[in-house]
Structures are given as structure tokens and as C-alpha cells.
Amino acid sequence: MKKLIIVVFALLTTVIIQAQTQVIAHRGFWDTPGSAQNSIASLVKADSIGCYGAEFDVRLTKDNQLVVNHDSSFKGRFMEKTNVSRLTKLSLSNGETLPTLQEYLARARELNIRLILELKKHGSDKRETQAIEQIVAMVREMGLEKRMEYITFSLHATQEFIRLAPAGTPVYNLDGKLSPRELKEMGCAGPDYHYSVFKKHPEWIQECHDLGMKVNAWTVNKKEDMQWLISQKADFITTDNPVLLQEIIK
């Protein structure tokens, strides 16, 4: 009996240590009927297929409101130079109107999926700090603090998320330039880099794990790249094809 307990314990420990690679739907699960990139439908669909997280992009409008959209301009309107009332009249390809962050998070409250919020680069550091202050306040009010992870290319925004979000909130940098040690010293949860960076520095994955950090790679859509990252024990893969990635992990 004692022997059996030891074996079971050893097996459980192995399972915990060799945690599976988790799937993050890039801009939500958008490549499926009725969905669109960064739409509320893409969030709901990513949740419905059991993704770990839905990634989405956030921008601050001219009148300092937060909206969910990838590009600096959409249908000819520059996000930072247009008021929210105009932007939210624009339709996404699935017929939804462009969502505010408030609307997006309100729907997320009814789901379980983790929320991988990317703050895009803005015209100034000041605007990025303003966006982050508003994001952190909104998330707190909506009771979503424990489900958030923040990602950004901007070094300033990375530092500001670490400063302003509750301690322990995962913050990842996307830019691909900082070494694992530099990320650790900054207080990042780890790198969320283009997968080509890890192909160039495969040792960074183990280095991150040794430093107690996690590794995410974007945007991985080819089977062989997914398989390589899984074999290297990447913690997360961000993909436009979450269904394919789920099949490979299985």
C-alpha cells in the first residue's frame, strides 16, 4: 500500500511538472463561421472550444475610451484620432459593431476563459500610462483581476502594467529583444515572443523555466512549428488555428 501511494504521488508530481502546452486563440477564435477578429463572438467561441485564453487588442480613442481592435485605423478611421461614438458604429466582418473594452469584459464575466489583453503602442508614453490606468481600474470594478494577463510590444507599457496591475498579475513582453534574465529583472512573467525568436534561441525556453517564468509564442499556425514548441515545453502557444493546436496536443 505504501509503495502504491509513493508511485501515485510520483506520477502526479510528473504530471504537474510536465504541464501541457496551453492554447491561446489569437484575436479570439475568429476563423470560424459567425466570428471575426477581436469580436465578442470570437471570445465566446474561444471559450466554447475550451481554449486557455483569448488574446485581444486594446486601443485608446481620441476621447480616452478603450476599444477592442487590432489596427491603428479601421475602415479609414484612426483610433487615436476618432471619438468612441464614431468607432462603435463601425461593423466588423461578422456584422457585430466594434466593441468597447467594457462590452468585451462584460461578456467575458459570463465565461471562464483567461483574458490575454494586448495594449497596442500609442502615440506617447503618457497615452499608454493613461490606457493602463483605465484598464486596471475597469478590470478591478468588474471583478476580473484574477483572469487577466497583459501583453505588449511597448517597453514602457510593460513596465507600467507591472507597476499598476495587482502583484502577481502575469505581464509578458512581445518584442523579442530582451533575454530571459532581463525579463525576470523587470518583473515579467516571461517572454511572449514570435516563435522565430525561440528557434534562434532555443535555450531561452529552459532558461525561462529555470528562472521561474513561463513561455508563450506567437502566432503559430503551422503544424510543424506547433510540434516543435510543444517538444520544447513552451507553456503557451498563441494561434489563429486553436482547433488544430488542440488536436496536436491531444
Ligand code: MG
Ligand atoms: Mg494582438
